[in-house]
Amino acid sequence: MEWLETFWATYSTLVLSIGTNVLLALSIYLTLACGLLTVANAAFMGIGAYTAALLSLHSGLPFYLSLMLGALLPAAVALLLGPPTLRLSGVYLAMATLAFGEIVRIFLLNAENLTGGALGLNGIPQHSQWFDVLVLVVAAIYLLLRCAGSRIGRTMVAICQDEVATELMGLNVRAYKLFAFVLGAGLAGLAGGLNAHFTFFISPNEYGFDRGVEILAMGVLGGTGSPWGAVIGGVLITLLPELLRGLGNYRPLINGVILIVIILYSPKGIWDLTRYLRRGGAAS
């Protein structure tokens, strides 16, 4: 089993990153599935990461409790932020959530006594183990699959297809949207907490616009038709740069080309493509 030891020593962080990125992709899947273009997930991840890390560093709370609080606080923030912002749609919603993300980042930068400002937090204990990440990812996938197959999931699809028609059918569109937004924020916070506990260090600029776009890319690339799409997107976006490492300086270039080709040939994401293949070519 020596190869396994070498593999794990070399790639443990990569494997754990796949797990947290899948959680992030699932968090954006929730809102994308309702047709909501929100880009606040990076900020929710940041809130979760700072909450969990600060609790680990300064309070004697057990790790799992800090982690849960790291998921609950962003969810609570989303519960407050949701009602006013979710009245918006399309690019206006994207702009509002983008602004919220900037506010969080700037808050983290300026609340120096609490967060260490631009210098970040370092020396975060290494609490995240593979089984923590595995259990949480599996639980999140199971939960969202159950959601997708239920009344909630079908309502979300309906909202995505035609919001007005859904509302006229007597469904509380606003409540479903808020549910997706809050649950997504919780998942992003959970991913942030886990990530902070295996990377030693966090700083505000990690949770800025770049991360928001990366999360969005996972969701869109994988496809919003099923939680499995988000899983595929999260795994691919994390793994692809590592698989291309041998290409040296051309790595970011090839990485980008592959993503463009995927989106060109499967605009609804990879999950859509697999469905097409499974039906033996009967196009949807």
Next chain:
Amino acid sequence: MKLAKILLVALSVVGAFSNPAAAQIKIGVAEALTGNAAQYGVPIRKGFELALGEINGSGGINGKKIELVIEDEQGKKEEAINVFKKLIFQDKVLMLFGPTLSNSAQASDPVAQGAKVVVFGTSNTADGITSIGNYVFRNSVTEADILPVTLKVAAQKTGLKKVAVLYGNDDIFTKSGYDNFKKALDTLKIPVTTTETFAKGDVDFKPQLTKIKSSNPDAIVMSALVAEGAPAMVQARQLGITLPFIGGNGMNSPKVFDLAKDNSDNLWVGSPWSSENPVEENKRFIAAFQKAHGALPDQFAAQAYDAMYIVAQALKKVKLTGKLEADRTALRNALPAVQINGATGAFKFRQVQDKDGKPAGYDAVQTAIVMVTKGNQYVIQK
């Protein structure tokens, strides 16, 4: 399990392209070669390669050649950790250079410390990096050592009594620079008239500068990188502020003269390296760099170049047994004693303490060179 096996095979097949065998002394280099931090990572790589060519060209280390395994860490913390782990556990390097940014170092250096592998930073200047542990070394002189000297010299020469402060508060480098400026100003008992901030990517500094002007200081202390610092200087001159600027390491770049053109005069900076420093090693380094790359080197290339020579000297004193763990520790034990005269002048290590006061890693001891800009050139001040 099967998936993991497939993954391992795929990764090692791809990895094989970048790993030519027959290494005698394998050293890992993890720097940001793409992304925003590539502006530092690329010159660092050039500095390493220049020194490597010279060392291997003149017979190597006790007959053995050094081989560099270079990886891109993109200036991201997760990438830095991944690259460190790959170099340590898969490529089995003797030691590591890098990473480029202090942020990444906070995340990846604990990995090297945990595996008991020397990690040597050439560009990490933030406080606390070497407190991570006793396998962490750097030859980048911290702002904590340089800024007090810069301030003292500038105060003597210009006779300043009170200063205004301007700094970027969203960047680890400029924020850390500000903290050190503040400490130095307190020690020298120089009163601050006003403290103003800006953010990375800002283009208009006139509100802050107007406020600074009305507070009537004798000089402006600025912790900024060139991209923001140079426009701030131009705008100050446009507002009729002729006061001297006192900058940190971030303002020590020939790019100031491009970006601020004819408004670049009267900027005071301190640095361990200056293109004008007339010592023999520096002249030789600049000439060799120009020959290899057709351009003038910067401070990052100079520090990387020196770092390679520091390690080479330690390696010469180590008896390599071929047992990786023993060799890694032997190198760690040989490094602290190294003293060289390099492109950045006389160099030696100084051990620092961690949070609990226990001995930890090693910082650089070097004399800062204070310079002032005049007619699009740095002039050394003694």
